[in-house]
Amino acid sequence: MKMKKKKSEITADDIFSHAEKIYQASIAIKYTVNSWPPENRLEPTLNFTPAYYVTTSFAFELLIKTLLVLDGHSPKEFHKPKYGHGLVSMYELLPDDWKIQLEHEFNNRVQSSPSYIQQKKLMEIMGHTAYEHQSVKD
Structure with a gap:
């Protein structure tokens, strides 16, 4: 047991x-x-x-x-x-260095994902050229 x-x-x-x-x-x-x-x-x-x-x-x-x-x-x-x-x-x-590394990995994965690329294109079509995804913390 x-x-x-x-x-x-x-x-x-x-x-x-x-x-x-x-x-x-x-x-x-x-x-x-x-x-x-x-x-x-x-x-x-x-x-x-x-x-x-x-x-x-x-x-x-x-x-x-x-x-x-x-x-x-x-x-x-x-x-x-x-x-x-x-x-x-x-x-x-x-620790700050871990948060920086997590944010870096998160950004790389999100920005290379097909859904993010599609979302960004849609937002640009709608006139939102400064569209960025949220951070890990957000």
């Missing part, structure tokens, strides 16, 4: 493992459940996109917590934040 770990015994590997599993579930929601034909759904117009965004956000929260634990923070610090999940507050706790 597995013993339940105390919060003080939780490692960055434990948190990352949970993030990975939740992200895999998120991908399954996005690509599997949304691809079901309407006749196979309980409700024909049911869309699982909001569930994809919620699970992806939670995986991102766990990844930030993983980085914070790697930086020396205790997992106890993240138990029951004062308001909501505190993603921005936790992100602000990351």
